[in-house]
Amino acid sequence: MTSVKTDSSESAHHGSILQMVRSIPGAAREVWRGKQAAWQASAQLRHPLRDMAWDSDMAATLQAEVERLLPGNESAFARNTLSALVCEEDCIILEEIKTLTQENNRSNITRTAAYLECYEQYPELHWALLAHMVSRNGGYHMTDLQSDLIHNLQNQTDREHMYRLLERCNALIFQDAYPQLLLYMNSRRIGRSCFHLLSHFHVSAFMTPFWERFWLERCSSLLSVALxxxxxxxxxxxxxxxxYFQKEVLSKPAFHLHNLAGLNHIVFPLGRGKGLAGRVIxxxxxxxxRIMFGKGLYAMLFGVEQIFTQVLEFARxxxxxxxxxxxxxxLFTAHEDEAGEADLYSQELLDQEWLAEGQRLYSPELLAVWGDTPYEPITRQDWLQNRDCLGHLTIPRRPWLFEMSHEHRYGMLKTALAHDAKTLTH
Known part of the structure; x- marks a missing residue:
């Protein structure tokens, strides 16, 4: 009787492997179909274009101002000195910003919402909407680590290290950028520039000329590139x-698996259950x-009318x-008890565009699988030490190919193949 059971088990195992192998040619066809569809969809979305109002002369002027702030130049002595005079109103603003930054830096969820609130109050702060959408992706990547497709591709320790990398990037950028946004919002509220207070938040000297010029001329695209x-x-x-991150994450095979599986996508939904625009880093x-990638995302979001309109509607x-x-x-459900119970996913994803209710993939909400993460104190050195960054002060270029629905779904399919292979070999 035991022998019969063993034979049956082995037969099922071989059948599952055969099923997975048979799905590989279908996956290859999906690549070709996806590329064709992406070109067609990108062409339909590309018009009308939006004017990004880039001022080359202003960019050159600000580049020269930044060069004067480099170490060794005469005006560089002010880089690490706090403003000598801070009035009572400034002190109140400083304390309020410190409190708000601490409150809203609790998790990816609070950060993402805070960015959108900044943009809604002052739409000239283009970067805030871009940051909101990129931060959404940060949250998706964090929860992916505990999702149906990926949980068996890494051990728990590797998942935690990867989470800490994603969370740390998200938290640090917020800690640096959010006070800058709040200083602008306070400047608008009281009718005078507050950017002499940037150094109190250990913001790089690089940003000061851009904020001072933005206060006068509202050059949104130039400020966004600077940020x-x-x-x-x-x-x-x-x-x-x-x-720590070099050793525990970036040098590990599991990190490269993420890229191979298409998890290095940043996608902007064009509506719920609709298409995706985005890029691959x-x-x-x-x-x-990373800088060129960010500029491309900005040009896609604010340089193409249909993407801007549909993404903003989704965000709201x-x-x-x-x-x-x-x-x-x-395709996904946030509720584990509503997810499918299948062990293998690749063939089902290949056969069906959407999955029936009760068979969808589990993609948890962030706070259901990751708690708030405390960190050690952050180093305060100014990154501006040479002129290497100045070559990036150029107009952002709109990408030609940016519709990502098929490519993103193919990334899921590759992840499913890896998941199924791991399941069948263990």
Whole structure:
């Protein structure tokens, strides 16, 4: 009797492997179909274009101002000195901003909501909407680690290290950028510039000329590019090049698995259950590539009318909780008891565009699987030490290919194949 059971089990196992192998040609066909569909959809979305109002002369002027702030130049002595005179009103503003930053930096959920609130109050703060959408993706990537497709591809320790990398980037950028946004909002409220207070929040000297000029001329695209350059330099030494993350995450095979499986996508939903626009970052560890990637996302979001309109409508209508069910409810559910119980997923994802109710993939809400994460004190050095960053002060270029629905779904399919292979070999 035992022999019969063993034979039956082995037969089922071989059948599952055969099923998975048979799905590989279908996955290859999906790549070709996806590329064709992406080109067609991108062409339909690309018009009308929005004017990004880039001022090349202003960019050149600000570049020269930043160069005067570099170490060794005469005006650089002010880089690390706090303003000598701070009035009572300034002191109140400083305390309020410190309190709000601490309150809203509790989790990816609170940060993401805070960015959108800034944009809604002052839509000239383009970067705040971009940050809201990128921060949504940060939450999705965090919850992916505990989702149906990925949980068996890494052990719990590796998942926790990866989570800490994502969370640390999200938290550090917020800690640096949110006070800057609040200083602008307070400046608008009281009718005078508050940017002499930037140094109290250890903001890089790089940002001061951009905020001072923005206060006068509202050059949204130039400020956005400056903030992209700043945020990526800010996390470069503190996270990307940090020995802990280099050892525990970036050098591990599991990190490269994320890229292979298409989890390096940043997607902007064009509505709930509809298409996705976005980009793929190939080399997270390269500073220049992250900056160019951010500029491309900005140009896509604010340079293409249909994307801007549809993404903003989604952001306003769908609260961020970290589950991919927010944008693809036909594939994902945020409730574990409503998810399917299948062990293998690749063939089902290949055969069906959407999954039936009760068979969908579990994509949890963030706070259901990850708690708030305390960290050690953050180093306060100014990243602006040379002129390397200045080459990025150029107009952002709109990407030609940005519709991501098929490519993102194919990334899920590759993840499912990896998941199924791991399941069948254990």
């Amino acid at each position: 992209i350059i700043n945020e990526q330099n800010y996390i470069e030494s503190r996270v990307v090049q940090h020995p 190939e080399h997270f560890g390269k500073l220049d590539e 209508s769908v609260p961020h909780r970290g589950s991919r069910a927010e944008y693809w409810p036909g």
